Amino acid sequence: MSRIAILVPGKIHERVLDRLKDRFEIIAVPREGTLALDGEIAGRIRGVAVSGSFPGAWMDQLPHAEVIANFGVGYDGVDVKHAAEKGIVVTNTPDVLNDEVADTAIGLLLSTVRELPRAEAWLRAGNWKPGTAYPLSRFSLKGRHVGLYGLGRIGLEIAKRLEPFKVKISYHTRSRHADVSYDYHPTLRGLADAVDTLIAIVPKTPQTHKTIDADILAALGPDGILVNVGRGWTVDEEALSAALASGALGAAGLDVFYEEPTVPADLLEPTNAVLLPHVASASVPTRNAMADLVADNLIAWFEKGAALTPVPETPQKA
Ligand code: NAP
Ligand code: 8YV
Numbered sequence: 001m002s003r004i005a006i007l008v009p010g011k012i013h014e015r016v017l018d019r020l021k022d023r024f025e026i027i028a029v030p031r032e033g034t035l036a037l038d039g040e041i042a043g044r045i046r047g048v049a050v051s052g053s054f055p056g057a058w059m060d061q062l063p064h065a066e067v068i069a070n071f072g073v074g075y076d077g078v079d080v081k082h083a084a085e086k087g088i089v090v091t092n093t094p095d096v097l098n099d100e101v102a103d104t105a106i107g108l109l110l111s112t113v114r115e116l117p118r119a120e121a122w123l124r125a126g127n128w129k130p131g132t133a134y135p136l137s138r139f140s141l142k143g144r145h146v147g148l149y150g151l152g153r154i155g156l157e158i159a160k161r162l163e164p165f166k167v168k169i170s171y172h173t174r175s176r177h178a179d180v181s182y183d184y185h186p187t188l189r190g191l192a193d194a195v196d197t198l199i200a201i202v203p204k205t206p207q208t209h210k211t212i213d214a215d216i217l218a219a220l221g222p223d224g225i226l227v228n229v230g231r232g233w234t235v236d237e238e239a240l241s242a243a244l245a246s247g248a249l250g251a252a253g254l255d256v257f258y259e260e261p262t263v264p265a266d267l268l269e270p271t272n273a274v275l276l277p278h279v280a281s282a283s284v285p286t287r288n289a290m291a292d293l294v295a296d297n298l299i300a301w302f303e304k305g306a307a308l309t310p311v312p313e314t315p316q317k318a
Contacts (some may be wrong), residue, residue, distance in 0.1 A: 004047065004216070005024065006025065010031025010052065012294075013291040019291065027041060031118045049298060054077060065086075069091045070091060073094045074204060082167040090310065090314045097289070100281050102158045104229065104276075105201065108254075109146075110141065114116040117274055118134075138250070145197065146169050146197045148169065148171040149172050149188060149212070150173060168196075172186070196225065197224065198216070200226070203231065213263070226254075228253075231260060232258040237257070237258050243311060255275065293308065297309060
């Protein structure tokens with residue numbers, strides 16, 4: 001019996017392919033503007049494993065696609081509206097990366113507040129000599145009031161990790177959580193007015209576009225800190241680089257950028273920014289767990305008739 005064909009456009013974690021190759025026929029194609037597939041092959045494809053975008057036009061090339069397994073909890077690259085219209089189930093990789101991303105968020109917060117990467121660079125540059133010391137960091141985490149923009153799976157883990165640091169914690173989401181004691185703010189502006197430190201961990205949606213703008217940064221103020229581990233889409237980077245350069249904002253720690261992998265020169269310039277190349281989930285164990293969940297979703301769909309972690313926008317077929 002011929003094996004079910006799974007399309008893999010562009011690169012994906014090697015473990016996804018290792019897990020799938022004995023059960024499925026893998027059709028690996030380069031990631032280009034259109035899917036380079038002839039009609040016969042396209043007609044055989046029933047599943048997709050993808051890391052990165054998967055536009056609606058590609059779905060239209062696959063008349064028998066049933067499921068698209070996305071590598072990542074954020075699935076903003078996959079046209080889920082189009083998938084839902086076509087009855088295609090989209091899956092993502094929730095929960096298995098919560099701890100890693102939350103740990104990285106705390107590391108990035110501390111690095112930003114205490115200038116740890118700059119202090120290390122100072123040492124490596126040979127500046128530590130008898131009689132010298134790295135300058136005192138301007139900021140401390142002690143006594144800060146941290147606002148979480150997003151309190152979902154990862155946001156909650158960040159909040160739990162913040163508790164032992166004895167900072168006050170508040171949050172903004174669209175819906176209030178009945179089960180947490182943190183102060184709730186129904187608007188982002190209200191949260192930014194209340195706190196001096198903002199951690200963004202919201203998805204890329206039309207509603208979150210450049211919501212962290214000049215007004216929000218001004219509300220955080222000259223002693224304010226911004227950390228973004230969600231999506232670069234959420235931040236107005238021009239306003240951010242201007243605020244960092246002028247001192248209107250104290251410092252920023254960013255794991256994500258608007259147009260990755262491009263980091264605007266104006267953001268590279270200010271020394272009061274800590275910049276990471278989207279590494280929040282990027283450890284071997286966590287990426288392996290994400291790869292397993294991609295594979296397990298496809299296996300569950302084709303062997304048991306139901307995916308493990310479908311996204312809410314796409315229906316799970318009976
Ligand atoms: P989640 O459980 O769905 O949580 C999302 C949170 O954002 C919820 O609290 C949600 O609350 C809030 N939210 C959504 N839209 C909002 C809006 N318009 N205004 C205010 N709050 C809003 O997702 P998650 O698993 O925590 O992941 C969050 C995001 O982090 C992912 O979508 C991804 O983009 C990003 N991420 C980045 C990395 C990285 O490597 N840097 C790794 C993993 C995830 P309400 O629905 O009540 O508003
Ligand atoms: C990954 C992420 O870097 O899960 C997400 O939403 O942003 C990260 O864990 C990304 O998905 C890998 O391509």
